[in-house]
Amino acid sequence: MGKINILIAMFLTIVLNLQISLVFAETKVYIVYMGKKTHEDPESVTESHHQLLWPFLGSKEAVHDSIVYSYRHGFSGFAAKLTETQAQQISELPEVVQVAPNTLYELTTTRTWDYLGLSPGNSQSLLQKANMGSSVIVGVIDSGVWPESDMFNDKGYGPIPSRWKGGCESGDSFNASINCNRKLIGAKFFVDGLVADKRILNRTLIADYLSPRDLNGHGTHVASTIGGSFLPNVSYLGLGEGTARGGAPGVHIAIYKACWLLEGTCTDADVLKAIDVAIDDGVDVLSLSLGSGVPLTIETDVNLMAMGLFHAVEKGIHVVAASGNNGPVAQSVSNVAPWILTVAATTLDRSFPTAITLGNNITIMGQANFAGPELGSVGLTYSGDCANLLDKPNNPMKGKVVLCFTADLNPRSRAVTIARAVVSNAGGLGVIIARNPRSVNPTHNFPCVTVDFELGTDILFYIRSTSSPSVKIHAPTTLVSHPVATKVAYFSSRGPNSISPAILKPDIAAPGVNILAADKDKEGVVFKSGTSMATPVVSGVVVLLKSLYPQWSPAAIRSAIVTTGSYNHLQIHC
Structure with a gap:
């Protein structure tokens, strides 16, 4: 009898678990957008959301368990766990504008301000006239902040x-x-x-700080680019030495962490709640270095993040967002709503030339970003396609510099990263990568030099001309000003606008390649590249204009920036 009872109990447990699994499988997070608020009292707005859900869920308890967020400050709506059928039924209600599943957005990851003519030494610059943005509050929706960084000190x-x-x-x-x-x-x-959305039953299982603290580093970099305090005598790996600061070093900063290290993404529900709260808190400017992928939401749908930002602009808040890192192909730009100031990325008039001296005493100039010293004369070998290095475990890389080629045009390609790791793990001393010209990422202490295909071919011809090819890689140097031409960054998403080509996007381009700003450390700084880095540059300019002309509307400031932007010394490669 005891065994039968045990078997019955096990059977009932299995059935119960299956039922629970089915419930979880049938529900997911949907955003219910209801447009402009019909009540000024936030509690009344939330109560209206509960009343709307009650007929579909059957009880107050079920409604309470279902609702994830109530959007009740800047606009009306809510995020809730619903079945597909429930979401469809709710979408048919007259007071509902749109119901959409919870989507994901991606984070789009010293010399800048002098390059833009915003030097603190120029009394006639916008920086000085605007008193460094001291009267403005900027909200940053990103991955959080590392508050101990000296760039967030409040001295003065x-x-x-x-x-x-x-x-x-x-x-x-x-x-x-x-x-x-x-x-x-x-x-x-x-x-x-x-x-x-991820069915995480215990919030403590998230591999991130459950707080505004930034584990990723992205948000810290962005916030310090907008308004970081002066940090003199800094460099990264000895390069880009100077004084780091934000565009508006006197601005007040509010951090809204809605992006998490888990998958490197931000959900629609969390971003919308951050926008809703930021509107109520009283920010003057909102900066979002994030965006959706391609294809964009079709015209007949409502882009919910864009609608949340519409309500922010309606309240007089200036909104700046990234165009995305899906270039260089056409129609790849995101954040295309006309009320958003959409930012593309350019290079700076700064480069890190690195001399490569071959064994025949011919010197070739490449680009690199690593900590010296130089690598003395060592062996040089050719390994073909960078992407195939993993398939060549017996290739003689140990103690040598490896040359490889990559024709991968995908800006998110990891071919260079993989090649560097494979060569390093095989005991190689450095790698020379021949590829299409683009920005150079920091490689710490491991020499990784990029050259174009023509120079890569010259190096290959040298390797094939001798039985004992050798190479010396010199330490990188920093070169600034007009000898270095600026151009639209290779990765920066291009127009035209795929939803409505008549609305020209991106609106403006700003430096977004190898931008030096705060890292997860008290005095640390780091280079990062992306339209994520260009966006806070424009946000900093918006802060200064808002400080100088507080009565100007978002449209007026957007117009001032777009119609006065300069393309001098800029090479546009579409």
Whole structure:
């Protein structure tokens, strides 16, 4: 009898678990967008959301368990766990504008301000006229902040603006009373959309700080580019030496962490809640270095992040967002709504030339970003396609510099990263990569030099001309100003606008290649590239204009930037 009872109990447990699994399998997070608020009281807005859901879910408890967020400040809507049938039924209600599944957005990852003519030494510059943006509050929706960075110190700051309604939230390794100050005046985090969408039953299982603290480093870099305080005598691996600062070093910064290290993404539900809260907190500018992939939402649908930002602009908030890193192909630009100031990326008038001296005493100039010293005369070998290095474990790389070629045009390709790792793991001393010209990423202490196909072919001919080819790789140097031509970055998404070609996008381009800004360290700085890095450059300019002309509307500032932008010394490669 005991065995039968045990078997029955096991059977019932299995059935119950299957039922629970089916419930979870049938539900996912949907965003219900209802447009403009019909109540000014946030609690009344939330109550209206509960009342709308009740007939479909059957009880207050079910409604409470279903709702992830209630959007109740800048606009009306909610995120909830629903079945496909429930989502379809709700979408047919007259008060509902759009119902869409919870989508994912991607993070789009010293010399800059002098290059743009915003030097602190020029009394007539916008920087000085705008008092460094000291009267403005900028909200940054990203991966958080590393508050200990010296670029977030509040030395010389006055009181926090009285209109500010926001604040800071404590959490993992983040103490609101210690980590926030008169510069970093807001820090909040939003993760419930990710938790619900990924079926994470325990929030502590997320491989990130459950707080505004930035594990990724992306948000810290972005925020410091907008408004970082002066940090003199800094460099990365000895390159780009100078004073690091943001475009508006006097601005007040509010951080809204809605992007998480898990998969490197941000969910629609979390981003919309961050926008909703930022509107209520009282930010003047919103900067978003994130965007969706291609294809974009079709014209008959509503892009929910864009609609949330519409309500921000409606409230007079200036919105700046990245165009995306899906270039160089046409029609790859994202964040194409006309009320968004959409930013593409360019190179700077700065490069890191690196001399390669072959054994026949011919010197070839490449590009690299690694910490010296130079690599003395060592053996040189050719290994074909960079992508195939993994398939050549017996190739004699140990103790040599390896030359390989890659024709991969995908800006997200990891061919270079893989080649560098394979050569290093095989005991190689360095790698020369021949490819289409594009930006150079930092490689720390491992020499990785890029050259174009013509120079790569010259090196290959030399290797084949001798039985003992050798090479010396010199330490990189920093070259700035007009001898270095600027151009649209290879990875930067291009127009035309795939939804409505008559709306020209991107709106403006700004430096976004090898931008030096704060890292996850007190005094650390790091180079990063992407339209993510170009966006805060424009956000910094918007802050300065808002400070100088507080009565200007988002459309007026957008017009001022777009109609006065210069293309001098800029090479456009479409």
